[in-house]
Amino acid sequence: MTLRLRIQTAVSLVYPARCLNCGGLVESDFGLCSACWRDTDFISGLVCDSCGVPVPGEDDGQHVECDECLSTPRDWSRGRAALAYGGQGRRLVLALKHGDRTDLARPVSAWMARAAAPLLADEPLLVPVPLHWSRLLRRRYNQSALLAQALAARTGCEWCPDALMRTVQTPMLEGRTRQERVTLLEHAIRPHQRMGYRVAGRHVVLIDDVLTSGATLSACTRACYAAGATKVSVVVLARVVTAL
Numbered sequence: 265m266t267l268r269l270r271i272q273t274a275v276s277l278v279y280p281a282r283c284l285n286c287g288g289l290v291e292s293d294f295g296l297c298s299a300c301w302r303d304t305d306f307i308s309g310l311v312c313d314s315c316g317v318p319v320p321g322e323d324d325g326q327h328v329e330c331d332e333c334l335s336t337p338r339d340w341s342r343g344r345a346a347l348a349y350g351g352q353g354r355r356l357v358l359a360l361k362h363g364d365r366t367d368l369a370r371p372v373s374a375w376m377a378r379a380a381a382p383l384l385a386d387e388p389l390l391v392p393v394p395l396h397w398s399r400l401l402r403r404r405y406n407q408s409a410l411l412a413q414a415l416a417a418r419t420g421c422e423w424c425p426d427a428l429m430r431t432v433q434t435p436m437l438e439g440r441t442r443q444e445r446v447t448l449l450e451h452a453i454r455p456h457q458r459m460g461y462r463v464a465g466r467h468v469v470l471i472d473d474v475l476t477s478g479a480t481l482s483a484c485t486r487a488c489y490a491a492g493a494t495k496v497s498v499v500v501l502a503r504v505v506t507a508l
């Protein structure tokens with residue numbers, strides 16, 4: 265046994281790998297135990313090219329969109345999600361967002377990298393959805409920025425944490441209609457005065473934790489185009505799936 269292997273073995277005896285979700289013991293690092301794995305809805309197979317939601321049918325390379333994206337076309341060009349928002353997927357998102365589980369960003373970025381692979385081929389610039397500074401002060405971190413940073417480290421893509429800024433603190437969007445959300449977010453997200461130039465001429469991939477109505481990501485998309493981005497895509501950890 266080499267020294268390196270011996271040290272690794274010693275480390276894993278002292279710090280055995282734990283399930284990200286329930287803390288139970290797992291075989292490999294940065295994974296889920298088999299019970300949590302079964303209750304986590306990883307998105308695979310045929311997906312809507314605009315929002316990443318699973319759609320019925322075989323993946324034969326055709327461009328497909330879900331009913332929601334067909335009836336309300338997205339401002340961005342393509343979108344992908346790693347998980348459906350429910351069960352353990354929802355628990356993980358909430359733990360990352362409100363539970364100080366910043367350690368989750370690195371392992372879940374592997375799932376995002378897999379889902380987002382078709383969107384990352386042309387070396388895009390990863391840009392997180394911004395938080396208003398007052399919310400950032402309260403929460404101490406922006407979960408979307410942690411995800412963008414981890415995805416950048418994993419894929420080698422560039423990222424820019426402050427290309428966009430939230431100039432108005434928008435109230436919570438939960439429980440509001442899509443139109444109300446769009447109105448509330450109008451002008452709330454802008455290119456950063458000093459850093460916004462970095463999106464000019466680039467394919468920008470916006471990173472967020474959850475895609476619900478898409479109103480926030482739409483506002484970010486418009487801000488990126490206003491700052492000269494040539495293309496905007498979105499990648500999220502979890503997609504709220506209302507009906508399949």
Ligand SMILES: [Zn+2]
Pocket residue numbers: 283284285286287288296297298299300301
């Ligand atoms: Zn578990």
Ligand SMILES: [Zn+2]
Pocket residue numbers: 312313314315316317329330331332333334
């Ligand atoms: Zn869709």
